[in-house]
Amino acid sequence: MLRFTPTSLRKAVLRMAYAGSTVHVGCAFSIIEICAVLYRNHLRYPGFDPRAQDRDYLVLSKGHGVMAQYACLHELGWIADDELDRYFGDGTRLKGLSDAHVPGCEVTSGSLGHGLSVGVGLAMAAKLRNTDQRCYVIAGDGEMNEGTMWEALLFARHQKLDNLTLIIDENGFQAMGRTDEVLGLGDLARKLESFGFESRTVDGHDEQALDDAVRALNASRNDRPKAIVARTVKGKGVSFMENENAWHYTRLSADTFAQAMVELEER
Template identity: 85%
Template sequence: MPQFTPTSLRKAVLKMAFAGATVHIGCAFSIIEICAVLYRNHLRYPGSDPRAENRDYFVLSKGHGVMAQYACLNELGWVTDTELAHYFGDGTRLKGLSDAHVRGCEVTSGSLGHGLSVGVGLALAARLRNTDQRCYVVAGDGEMNEGAMWEALLFASHQKLDNLMLVVDENGFQAMGRTKEVLGLDNLAGKLESFGFETRTVDGHDEHALDQAIRMLNENRNGQPKAIVARTVKGKGVSFMEDENAWHYTRLNADTFATAMAELDEQ
């Protein structure tokens, strides 16, 4: 039975990143609890089938955080241990960005700003088919700089898509610096509310708070799309990675891998 514990998921991310000599550890770590709570308590896959016609949808708009999702898919048995061990290797289907060819990944994303539009389309299609499917979209706060995000928000509100939930990973960073320095978002929750979204702000590493916010919003079918601003720490879980944007691009070596794994073992 999948447990989706944050420590085990972070260890899986480290193993993938080390095996593939690749990057984007920090931005995967910041969404670990978000992914864990969604997969453990909310996403519905009838028959444990990632392609079930009446499944819920998980759209990872910030596709560069895909190692967190792959770790969850591994616990579900949709991605194998062998695939994780060969992450980013020659011939693998597990690439460094979300890819719809992987079972469980709904979109090919990583070109930021597009995943929410796909999620809005999925939510609208479910509503038109009169199903009870929900669509959860995880986006980054840096990604919210993209104009396409706000067009999608306007459309979702106009269509009254209360089966759509946007979770913003507000870790305060984007690729080249702090979001407040690159293009400040200021009161993001207030902006989302002004676009017609029913919005909650929570600690994005508090699993109980995340779960409660998702449940409360899902219970309210009032014609408003939903949003959670999840305040997170980039690199959360490993002390020398936390709030260090260098770990957006830094690769693990044998020493940093061993140190990070040992720290997680103590948690």
């Protein structure tokens, strides 16, 4: 049985980040529970095939958090164990940003503000094909600074894409500082409602609350696209990373890797 436990997923992220001597640990950690709930309970892959024509879609618009998604694909068996230890290395297919060449990754993203538009297109295509496919898009709160995000929201409501669910990772930070200091967005849930979305706000690390919100929105039949504002902690799970924006760009040393793994073992 696939469990997608947050602790095991965070350990996989640490393995990748340490092996590749690369960054973006904090922003991967903040979406761990979101990814776990979606992969465990909601995403459908007929025939266990990541390329199945009638699969559901998970679009990682905040592509720099891709290690969280790779950790889930590893649990599914679509990424081999040894690939985690070659992350970001020469010849690997696992790059530091989401890449559509990796089965299970729907978009090549990382240049922020584009993934939601792709997700809207996938949701509309499913509507035109008259399938029951759903499209989930994970975006960052800093990414909501991009004008293309709001254009996509308008289009989604106009086309009545009730098979689209946007999940915003509201961890309060972006690359260079706090989101409220860089460009305040106010109450995102209210803004989304004003754009015609049906929205919920939840603790983004409470798996039951996330699952309940997804189920309630999926069950709602009102022709409105859906949204979840998930309030999260950047770096969640390791004490010295939590709410510390330096871990957007800090690489693990042997000592910090060992310390982080010990903390996760104790959970």
